Amino acid sequence: MQTVQPRSLPLRLPRMRPGGVLPILAILAVLLVLVGIRQPDFLAPQSLMSFLGRSAPIILLAAGQYFVIVSGEFDLSVGSLVTAQVVVAARLIDSDPSRTWPVVLLLLAFGALVGLVNGLITTRLRVPSFITTLGMFLILVGAVYLWSDGAPKGGLSEEFRRFGRRAFEDVPLLGRVPYALLVLVVLAVAAVLLMRSDFGRTLVAVGDNPRTAELSGVRVWRTRTFAFILSGLAAAVAAILLGGYSGVSFQAGAGLEFGAITAVVLGGVALGGGRGAVVGAMLGALTLELLFALMNFYGVSGALRSTVQGGIILLAVAVSATRSSSR
């Protein structure tokens, strides 16, 4: 897989800003063309809308992870947080529609709280975030199994599931627009605006060089903690959409943390902080989801999928890393 593309590309694109979104757009375009060749009707508005809708949770998780990564940290707890949220929601709602909204609010608060704890342990107790969030991952998975006696109980109400499963029907031109897509668009715009605000600039500055940021009067710990809270909130929204899309299961969030981090890196964001755009991170997640669909359409053998996925990720990251580092 590594030998398919030579390291020094003959085609010289205009010099990119490090952490720019051009490479990920190029990969996305290539994948779209490949899907289009095999499955032309995938590009019809209706199926494209439904694809974006089902991809919304992982895209939001990538955006949440971006805030943490660009500030120089990691959040490995998001997958377990999603699982915990879905299981908690099912048990608390217990198929009673009137509990839907209170539980939604509770989930958001729970997500923010987990983010706050992650943030405070990382910044105030100086535990590397890899360890904090790894510990949180173990705690959440263990606690949710313990609390539910090893098998999810209760059930989600149709009202709760609506967010991730239903859509606005008969929209002119587009056909069917999933609620999840609407949520995604609103939150994506909010994320972009947030990164353009003072807070966004501070976040990147903290990731770039915490010492300098500290010296110029930024309270680094507060900024980073806020980034963790945003990641926790993103996980809560993702859990609501994902629980709605596919129902209760202990597998709901399994592996999503690695998916989100991979998406962020694919999107041109540097692990270690200070470089990259939130749009890139979200496009990275979209690319991973498209890759998944592509393998379905091309009938790549189920067992070989990880190899294809691993190869493409390594290739993409290696190519963009060697390009941007030849500054």
Add this chain to the structure above:
Amino acid sequence: MAAIAAVTVLSLAACATDEPAAGPSGSASAATGSGTGDQSKFFVQADYDAELALLDAAPTGPADKPWEQVLNPTMVDTAKFKKAGPHKICFSNAALNNPWRQVGFKTMQAEVEAQKSRIKEFVHVDAEGKDQKQIADINDLLGKGCDALIVSPNTTATLTPAVEAACKAGLPVVVFDRGVDTKCPVTFINPIGGYGFGHVGAEFVSQKMKPGGKVLALRILPGVDVLETRWSAAKVAFDKAKVDVVGVEFTDGDPAKTKKIVDDYIQRYGTIDGVWMDAGAVAVAAVEAFQDAGKPVPPMNGEDQLDFLKIWKDKKLTAIAPTYPTYQWRTPIIAALRILDGQQVSNPWKLPQPTVTQDNLDQYLDAGMPPLHYAMCGCTDLPGYPQRWK
């Protein structure tokens, strides 16, 4: 340092080994397949034929207690294990990490409670799905003065040496669910097995769908023996019925992933005429994928989990649910006590493996139980029902 101190406390400075005499053995004869890819290495024609024959066999034993029934019994003598009670029974469990094992273990605990006059202590060790830990666990239990050892192995081949070591320690060993490659346990308890499961589902799906139609096979994971046998039997059935298996995909038991896969297959082929799966965990997600795409749900199989039975009845699906009954978790306790009484038991102890069909669906559908409960738990007469399983 403390570890070294701990070690010196024991100061048993002689060379010793826990290794059993015989090495692991057992090989599988591979069969060849066609359109659905190569046949699994786990496929053994003789076992397959035997299991399919058992599907029609009449069990001996009380009809209302399938967990005490035996198919084609071959009794073995256990007089040498006879011992006065009450007993200490130890259980090395592969894992508790899925609803099937949770329901099963609760059933086993309830059986222990039901027999509490005869069991003074029940020791349970969970290997958390790790072969390495289960080997250590079994070794550990041998030092605890157990009167009988029950093992539910995590992997067949790799747990064989540890089980042989336990047999050599002289106490009666009862193995259930997955087997081991040795004849040393007093008995091996399991239902008919994976070939039977896979065959029942695949035969139903290929009979109910239009001839030559498109089937999507959904599997949980590669490389798990019980699941491999299910798929290899289904493969034989599909190849024989000449249906077009358009995809064999792994879902990791993740409903979201399942929905995406089914969705993409519906789009790719326009229609899917049948769905087969090797375990029921994602059955409801597969049904929902068809509903959300606005397509009729094709003939399919699930398992005896209540969420699937419920959607089957509510949406009037064309479905079947082969089972791998959780009532088999009661049997090892019963068997261990019989062995300690010196009573004869059957080895192997083949339990019947009922199928939920349209005709008996209502009998198994209990709306009061949680969605991931297994209907075939045989637990309604046990202490603490239904609260213990909720």
Add this chain to the structure above:
Amino acid sequence: MSALSLLPARRSVPGVFVALTLTLAIGWLVVLLDGGQLFNQSTTVSLLHVAAGLGLVAVGQTLVILGGSLDLSVAYVISLSTLVAAETMNGSDGAVLPAIGLVLVVSAGVGLLNGLLVTRFRVNAFIATLGVGLLLKGYLDNGYDGPAGTTAPSLVQALGYQRVGPVPVSFLLLIAVTAAAWFALSRTRFGHHLVAVGGDPEVARLSGVRNDRVLVTAHVLCSMCAGLAGIYLASRLGSGAPRVGTEGLYDLESIAAVVIGGTALAGGRGGVIGTVGGVVLLASIDAIFNQLEVDAFFKQVIRGVIIIAAVAVYARRAMRKAA
């Protein structure tokens, strides 16, 4: 990853042994009150076996983490190694040495790939080793339906089950590997350079260290340690098992053991002795909870708390020293 650490690069005595002593003392007492016996023969043997498997991986992981990198592919390297070992031996005692040699070559190859991706291609270690792990996972998923091959009986006997008193041979192997790693780190140029690269790559480069070469070596050694763990597991299990590495969570557990042992995740500080302490601590907690029949999920919660707490304690110490 260097941005994660604001801590000074200074060596400290691993506090993990204090924690280990306390854990064993309290555990012994609690188990005793529960009517059991923590330090009987079979429990100790089991404990040391669990520690040996994880320990071999964690010692290797220590090397890459000291160099400021990390390796998430070890779990798959272990699975692959059990298969390479068992299939090469195929039950024959004569093939033991070639099999061991082949495992070391294959695992070194994976380590080389990891190292080159991290250094030459400048892929972050997290992504590089995750990606290589996925490559291996696909190979294993595609090629194996389940356990395959048969480990040579002599190796099963020697490495899998033989013990000297209550100490399994595999644990002696761990001690030997740890001693070698300790020697390499504290007495050789490679070791000093590795710690320098992990502490501050720029300074190391300026003082003439060939960073890339040092890091690639560390990755190769790390993978070879995972390969050794694979050989041990193959001899314990009697065959190759394509899922044994991932089921055992050897990737995350080894990293956890390393940091509990006092090695800084950002690199440049720590050592293998602490790591072995961390491994034995984790195995002891397992053994104690096993004796008490504590729910596995509760144990996982406790593990999470211990990992965070241990590292928080080290961070406090380091802060106090810096002040």
